[in-house]
Structure formats: structure tokens, C-alpha cells
Amino acid sequence: MSKPHVIVIGAGFTGTAIAHDLALRDFDVTVVERGPIASGTSGRTHGLLHSGGRYAVKDQESAIECIEENIILRKIVPEVIEPNGGLFVALTESDLAYKETFIQGCEACGIPVDEITPQEALRLEPNLNPKVLAALIVPDGTFDPLRLALSFAASAKKNGATYHLFTEVVDMLLDGQGNVTGVKVWDRANNTRYEIHSDMVVNATGAWVGQITQMAHAHVPITPTPGIMVAYDQRLVNRAINRLNRPSDGDIVLPQRRLAVVGTTSFSIEEVDYVPIDRSQVDLMLERGAELIPAIRQAKERGVYMAVRPLIGASGPGRSISRTFKAYDHKELDNVEGLVTITGGKATTCRAMAEKTVDIVCQKLGLNIPCTTAAAPLTSYREFYSR
Amino acid sequence: MEPQKNDPKNLWDWFNPKGRNVGGWAFILNRIAALGLVFYLYLHLFVLGKLAQGPQVFDQFIATAKSPLYILGELLVIAAALYHGLNGVRVLLTSFNIGVPQQKQMFYTALLLSVLGTLVFAVRMFTVH
Amino acid sequence: MWKITYRVHRQKGNEPPHYETFQVEVDPEEYVLDGVEKIWASEDRSLTFRHACHHSTCGACGMRVNGVEKLTCITKIKDVVQDGGTLTVEPLRNFPVVSDLVVDLGPLYRKMAAVQAPAVHALSMTPWEGQNIAPPADIPMRSADEEYIRLPDCIECGICISACPVAATDPEYFGPAPLAAIQIQGLDKPELLALADSQEGVWRCHSAFECSAVCPSNVDPGRRIMDLRRQVSAKRLKLA
Known part of the structure; x- marks a missing residue:
């Protein structure tokens, strides 16, 4: 019997990680992506390798996923990660009051947390606000967004996956019963159209999953929730600096190469392909970022960008929706066979999202092949282009 | 397309001034000066060849060589040689990582000295003869 | 608007x-x-x-x-x-x-792999930091034997290769970003010395400094190539 053929739609973190997982489990894999690698939400993340600390109080399911995957990614893809840790700092009495809750949350989720003196915090991060009242160290990290996705993509390619970049899915191929048997695509680079047949289609299009499910007369409840990020032209910190409080706007400053990035906000939109920049949010990032790192005021703005998170569930305030992920079998949801959708989650948990998705694919195809991605080091991201 | 090795149609890119910066201009001028000097070398050999054709032919040539147009040509040779030599010093120094952050100022200096040198020669050639 | x-x-x-x-x-x-x-x-x-x-x-x-x-x-x-x-x-x-x-940036990525360009490196391995940036070695980790790891300045965008007048006629020339990646590592590895000191290495550069003028990431490849030339010359003189 020939290998089962799976089409993965989307080459962001989730799609490339799924392709890698499928290829390791010996599937015949085709990735279809309408743009280049990581050109949607994935490329535009702030690049925080979550320790889980940010969710340890309100969203412990996500926090546990984060710390587990954080440890795995450090092992399998060290060449895209700055593993320098993160600080949660208290600047006000209200922050200070949150400290015990935070520590308890971290301990409940298995996140190593270590309190250091404000003096020590200032020695480690000289640009920190000198008014720091308390500081906690957690195993945060930062990663290069494009190169993380490229590492998964290159590993999948090495194991036989094929990529159709700049190739947009324009329709689903359905059999007489409305089950999915493949996709119709438009190759935007060569302006050609063709069909690809498969045994299963995985919809890993993040904030765009609705457009794909619609073509199969299926549906998934997600809320596209953009947030702004502002990059400044100096590397003012060497680790992730978080405000010790409940997640809110502009409460994190991250190093990226020679930059510092401040994020983020959370609001709702309808149109996800082009999200205009709201300058008042840029000002807010400067103001909130400068509370953590006052030297940001002396740095120059270098880039401003918006990323659209695909949060699961119906509309509601973005911060209250869980950051966990969910895979949907549309046979169960809409009685449509041949289509699996994965969405939600975070960059940090993309490998686990892939594992869960491919488990469902295996189950649906009656196969029993275990996942091995947690222990398989990824190949160099450069091999995606050079091979 | 990715350039093919020694594809003559890409040679234009050496001289394409679009979007060039100071260092790029130094490079372009250096190439033009070098090509000019190579052209002059052949011209020079051609003129020397006239010696073999006897004294009359050579004297006749020397007479035409005193025309202002010819002097202008010689000045171009001097300008090219001065610039190519002085820029050579700049390239030599920077190749030992000396003064790389000042390479623009060094280019301006080489250019200025070449212009001044050429002017000195111009004055002498147009007045002394 | x-x-x-x-x-x-x-x-x-x-x-x-x-x-x-x-x-x-x-x-x-x-x-x-x-x-x-x-x-x-x-x-x-x-x-x-x-x-x-x-x-x-x-x-x-x-x-x-x-x-x-x-x-x-x-x-x-x-x-x-x-x-x-x-x-x-x-x-x-x-x-x-x-x-x-x-x-297609494939040619650049192949060269970056050939020169073993570090994908991440120790913070102290970033000489020539920009203005207003504290010397990285002065910022301590929690214990003395730990070292900060950072992603390099070079983002492998290909802009330096695009601006280079030599790359226009010689696709085999290693080009600014890969040569800068050799300079950052130094010439202790014989294979890197061989690549730098080759016809398509530092000697192919014609000092137009366009790479440094367009580099969006403060790598200053032109200066690094010149420094590599100096290092290669020094090695050759020592060998002689």
C-alpha cells in the first residue's frame, strides 16, 4: 500500500510543525501556502518563548503546555533561540500584591521561579526601571519567528515533504457526499491553477481557518484578535522583561538581535488580511514600555506591526479567551470527512499542536504510529532554501 | 536572473549609477579611469609605432599633438592616472583595515587631489608651450 | 492619508x-x-x-x-x-x-552554510556594537560560567549581495554577508581561512563599500571584509 497523502494548508508555525510530524511518521506530505513561509501571524509574533509565567494564574492549561514545550524546543531547535530567561518585575504596590499569586501559579504549573533582589535585577538588566520593587526569574526565552518556522519546514522537506509556496487554496474538492478529497489551488507565482488529491486535508491557517472550512461547508468558532508590537532600535535588554501582574497592554519588552520589542494590545477586527496601524496604540506601547525600561524613550522607533491571534471561541474580550489550542475533526463537527482543522495556541506550543493534529489524522486513517518530534532535533533552517 | 560568470550583459552593472553611494562612485570612477588608461596604453603604442615610419612622420605627428584638443586628451590621461593612483592608495589602506570608517573622506580627498593635480598640469601645459 | x-x-x-x-x-x-x-x-x-x-x-x-x-x-x-x-x-x-x-535566496543560504555562519552566538562575540550600546561583556549573567546567547546581527536578507557590483558579474563570489560571517568567527579554522583566502573570497572584493551603505542591520560587511583581508595577510606573512 502506498503512503497516505496528507495536504497541509498553511506554512506558519503550526503548518510547518505538522508537516514535520507527518513526514517523520512516514506520510506523503504536501504543504500549500498562499504566501512565503511564516508570512501571516507566525512571522509577526513578538518571539517570546513562553515559560508559561504569563498564563500561570488565569490560564493554567496554556501555562503547562508552554513550559513543557519550552523545554522541548530548547533541545530540538537551539539555533533559533536566545535562551536567556525572563524577568517578571513589580513596579507598584498592586504588582507587589500579585507576587504570591504568581509564584503559587507557577509552582502549580511546574514553572521554575526564583526571586532575586531588585539590586540583582538591576545588575543583570541595567536598563530596568530603577524603581523595581521585586523581581522573579523564569525560564522564558526569545526566538526568531521566521527561522523557527523554517527549521520545521526544512526538517519536513528533508524527510520528503513538498512545498507549494505562493499557492492559494481556492476551493475544496468534494465527493458526492460532501467529503473532502483534495484542494483546488492557484499558483500565484506562475499564474496556473490545478488540483491536488489527498487522503486527508489539514487546515492549519490560523486566523484564516474560517475561509477554508467555509469551502467545505464546515465551520470553526474562532475570534481573530490582533495586537500591536513596536520595535525600537537598541537592544536594551538581554532577556524577556514582563510586568508582574495580570496580562495587559504593553506589559512586555523583548530583545530581538539589536532591537527591543514592546508588546502588545488585544482587540477585535473583521478583516484579517490587512490590519492598519493605530498610532494611539504605538504611543501606548512607548508609554507602557518605558515604565519597564525607561531608556526606550531615548531609542528610535524602528518598526511597527500587527499580528492577528487566532483565539478559540466566539467573540469576547481577547484577554479572557484561553490561549490553548484545539484540533477539530469535521466528521464529528459537521459530518464532513477528510478535513481536520487546528487553531488557537501559541508559537511556543506549535510542536504539541502538530502532535495532537497528526494523532487525529492517524486515528482517522486507522493507523497507529507514535509521535517522535519531541526527541528529534530539527535540521538547520538554512536547508529550507539551500536544499 | 542570477548573473552568469563573466556574462558581458551584466558588465553594465559596474557602471550603473542608479542608487549608488559614495563608495560605489569611487568604484565606478576607478573602473572608468582604468579603462581609459588601458585605451591610452594602446594609443601610446600606436604613436610609438610612428617612430618606425621615419622622422618626418613622427615630426608631423608631434605638430598635431600640440593642438588644444590633444592637450585636453592628455589632461584626461593625467586625471585618470592621478585618480586611479590615489584611489589605489585608499583601497590599499582600507585593505589593511586602516581608515575604513573614513573611506568616504578618503575618496573625497583622492578626488580633490586629482582635480588639483590636473589643474596644475593644465596651467603648465597651456601656458608653457 | x-x-x-x-x-x-x-x-x-x-x-x-x-x-x-x-x-x-x-x-x-x-x-x-x-x-x-x-x-x-x-x-x-x-x-x-x-x-x-x-x-x-x-x-x-x-x-x-x-x-x-x-x-x-x-x-x-x-x-x-x-x-x-x-x-x-x-x-x-x-x-x-x-x-x-x-x-530565490538559496545561493546566499548555501554560502552562509558553507562559511558555518553562527545561527546564534555568545553576546560577547559581537564586536563593533553601535552607539549607545553598553559593551556586551560588561553585562553579567547570574553566574560567571554562564554566557548570554544572542541571534547575530546579520539577518541574511541578501541586500548586500544585491548592492555589490562584483556580485553582479561573479555569482561565485562569496559576497559581503558570508565573508562578514567568517570575520566574526576569526580564522582559526583552516577551512574558513581557505575560503577567505581564495579567488572568490576576500580578494574578489573591489572596495565599493556598497554593502555597508545598504546593510539594514549594522553588520558593516565592508569593514569586516577589509579586516578579514588584514587577518589573511597577517597569516600569510607569519607563514612566510
Whole structure:
């Protein structure tokens, strides 16, 4: 019997990680992506390798996923990660009051947390606000967004996956019963159209999953929730600096190469392909970022960008929706066979999202092949282009 | 397309001034000066060849060589040689990582000295003869 | 809001390239890449371009803007055009064009792999830090034997190769980014010395310094190539 053929739609973190997982489990894999690698939400993340600390109080399911995957990614893809840790700092009495809750949350989720003196915090991060009242160290990290996705993509390619970049899915191929048997695509680079047949289609299009499910007369409840990020032209910190409080706007400053990035906000939109920049949010990032790192005021703005998170569930305030992920079998949801959708989650948990998705694919195809991605080091991201 | 090795149609890119910066201009001028000097070398050999054709032919040539147009040509040779030599010093120094952050100022200096040198020669050639 | 015209290089498959113009309404504070994305989102879904991080850390969005190599995600529209004006965007030079504004950076990535360019490195391995940046060695980790790890300055965008007049006629020339990656590592490894001290290594450079003028990431490849030349010369003199 020939290998089962799976089409993965989307080459962001989730799609490339799924392709890698499928290829390791010996599937015949085709990735279809309408743009280049990581050109949607994935490329535009702030690049925080979550320790889980940010969710340890309100969203412990996500926090546990984060710390587990954080440890795995450090092992399998060290060449895209700055593993320098993160600080949660208290600047006000209200922050200070949150400290015990935070520590308890971290301990409940298995996140190593270590309190250091404000003096020590200032020695480690000289640009920190000198008014720091308390500081906690957690195993945060930062990663290069494009190169993380490229590492998964290159590993999948090495194991036989094929990529159709700049190739947009324009329709689903359905059999007489409305089950999915493949996709119709438009190759935007060569302006050609063709069909690809498969045994299963995985919809890993993040904030765009609705457009794909619609073509199969299926549906998934997600809320596209953009947030702004502002990059400044100096590397003012060497680790992730978080405000010790409940997640809110502009409460994190991250190093990226020679930059510092401040994020983020959370609001709702309808149109996800082009999200205009709201300058008042840029000002807010400067103001909130400068509370953590006052030297940001002396740095120059270098880039401003918006990323659209695909949060699961119906509309509601973005911060209250869980950051966990969910895979949907549309046979169960809409009685449509041949289509699996994965969405939600975070960059940090993309490998686990892939594992869960491919488990469902295996189950649906009656196969029993275990996942091995947690222990398989990824190949160099450069091999995606050079091979 | 990715350039093919020694594809003559890409040679234009050496001289394409679009979007060039100071260092790029130094490079372009250096190439033009070098090509000019190579052209002059052949011209020079051609003129020397006239010696073999006897004294009359050579004297006749020397007479035409005193025309202002010819002097202008010689000045171009001097300008090219001065610039190519002085820029050579700049390239030599920077190749030992000396003064790389000042390479623009060094280019301006080489250019200025070449212009001044050429002017000195111009004055002498147009007045002394 | 400004009304400007984007003049965009278009090329599909084996068809000959042409230019197409788009009238776009933009905020002058937006970046050139935002305008390109807006054209794709609302005018022409067939437009192809490379992009990912939108803040100069990934190196995907290098293009030529009005003939000059730019990282379009950090190039503000107001800095390259005026209200009512025209802005030309073209793919990078010296790489194979895949489609429209997309080039194949494969040749660069192969060279970066060949010179073992570090994907991450110790913080202290970044000499020549920019202005107002504390010397990295002075910032301690929690214990003395730990060292900060950081991603390098070079984002492998290909902009230096596109601007290099030597790369225009010699695709085998290693080019600015790979040579700079050798300089950062030093010449202790014999294979790196051999690559640097070869016909397609440091000696191929003709000192136009265009790479340093266009580098969006403070790598200053021109100066690093010159320093590599000095190092290679020193090694040769010692051997002699």
C-alpha cells in the first residue's frame, strides 16, 4: 500500500510543525501556502518563548503546555533561540500584591521561579526601571519567528515533504457526499491553477481557518484578535522583561538581535488580511514600555506591526479567551470527512499542536504510529532554501 | 536572473549609477579611469609605432599633438592616472583595515587631489608651450 | 492619508517582466511593505512578495525601492516618496527572480552554510556594537560560567549581495554577508581561512563599500571584509 497523502494548508508555525510530524511518521506530505513561509501571524509574533509565567494564574492549561514545550524546543531547535530567561518585575504596590499569586501559579504549573533582589535585577538588566520593587526569574526565552518556522519546514522537506509556496487554496474538492478529497489551488507565482488529491486535508491557517472550512461547508468558532508590537532600535535588554501582574497592554519588552520589542494590545477586527496601524496604540506601547525600561524613550522607533491571534471561541474580550489550542475533526463537527482543522495556541506550543493534529489524522486513517518530534532535533533552517 | 560568470550583459552593472553611494562612485570612477588608461596604453603604442615610419612622420605627428584638443586628451590621461593612483592608495589602506570608517573622506580627498593635480598640469601645459 | 503611486515589478513564470502601477491611499507613517501588502489585500491578489516579521529581524522583505536596496518593513513611506508621488519597487538584484518581487535566496543560504555562519552566538562575540550600546561583556549573567546567547546581527536578507557590483558579474563570489560571517568567527579554522583566502573570497572584493551603505542591520560587511583581508595577510606573512 502506498503512503497516505496528507495536504497541509498553511506554512506558519503550526503548518510547518505538522508537516514535520507527518513526514517523520512516514506520510506523503504536501504543504500549500498562499504566501512565503511564516508570512501571516507566525512571522509577526513578538518571539517570546513562553515559560508559561504569563498564563500561570488565569490560564493554567496554556501555562503547562508552554513550559513543557519550552523545554522541548530548547533541545530540538537551539539555533533559533536566545535562551536567556525572563524577568517578571513589580513596579507598584498592586504588582507587589500579585507576587504570591504568581509564584503559587507557577509552582502549580511546574514553572521554575526564583526571586532575586531588585539590586540583582538591576545588575543583570541595567536598563530596568530603577524603581523595581521585586523581581522573579523564569525560564522564558526569545526566538526568531521566521527561522523557527523554517527549521520545521526544512526538517519536513528533508524527510520528503513538498512545498507549494505562493499557492492559494481556492476551493475544496468534494465527493458526492460532501467529503473532502483534495484542494483546488492557484499558483500565484506562475499564474496556473490545478488540483491536488489527498487522503486527508489539514487546515492549519490560523486566523484564516474560517475561509477554508467555509469551502467545505464546515465551520470553526474562532475570534481573530490582533495586537500591536513596536520595535525600537537598541537592544536594551538581554532577556524577556514582563510586568508582574495580570496580562495587559504593553506589559512586555523583548530583545530581538539589536532591537527591543514592546508588546502588545488585544482587540477585535473583521478583516484579517490587512490590519492598519493605530498610532494611539504605538504611543501606548512607548508609554507602557518605558515604565519597564525607561531608556526606550531615548531609542528610535524602528518598526511597527500587527499580528492577528487566532483565539478559540466566539467573540469576547481577547484577554479572557484561553490561549490553548484545539484540533477539530469535521466528521464529528459537521459530518464532513477528510478535513481536520487546528487553531488557537501559541508559537511556543506549535510542536504539541502538530502532535495532537497528526494523532487525529492517524486515528482517522486507522493507523497507529507514535509521535517522535519531541526527541528529534530539527535540521538547520538554512536547508529550507539551500536544499 | 542570477548573473552568469563573466556574462558581458551584466558588465553594465559596474557602471550603473542608479542608487549608488559614495563608495560605489569611487568604484565606478576607478573602473572608468582604468579603462581609459588601458585605451591610452594602446594609443601610446600606436604613436610609438610612428617612430618606425621615419622622422618626418613622427615630426608631423608631434605638430598635431600640440593642438588644444590633444592637450585636453592628455589632461584626461593625467586625471585618470592621478585618480586611479590615489584611489589605489585608499583601497590599499582600507585593505589593511586602516581608515575604513573614513573611506568616504578618503575618496573625497583622492578626488580633490586629482582635480588639483590636473589643474596644475593644465596651467603648465597651456601656458608653457 | 496620502495618495501615492506604487510602480511594481511584475513577472510570472517565464513571461517577460513588466511594471504595473497602483494608486494607493496610505498613512505616510506606514512602511513601504505595508503599502505592498495593502495592494495585495485590496487591489491585486496575484502580487507575490516575501515578508515575515515586519520589524527587521527576519530579513525576508529586502527589495529595491527607487533603485536602492531597502528592508521594506522598516522603510517609512514618507522617507522615500512625497504625497502624490511615485514609488518604484523591484526585486533584489543578483538573485534569480521567482515571481514579481520574490527572489530565490538559496545561493546566499548555501554560502552562509558553507562559511558555518553562527545561527546564534555568545553576546560577547559581537564586536563593533553601535552607539549607545553598553559593551556586551560588561553585562553579567547570574553566574560567571554562564554566557548570554544572542541571534547575530546579520539577518541574511541578501541586500548586500544585491548592492555589490562584483556580485553582479561573479555569482561565485562569496559576497559581503558570508565573508562578514567568517570575520566574526576569526580564522582559526583552516577551512574558513581557505575560503577567505581564495579567488572568490576576500580578494574578489573591489572596495565599493556598497554593502555597508545598504546593510539594514549594522553588520558593516565592508569593514569586516577589509579586516578579514588584514587577518589573511597577517597569516600569510607569519607563514612566510
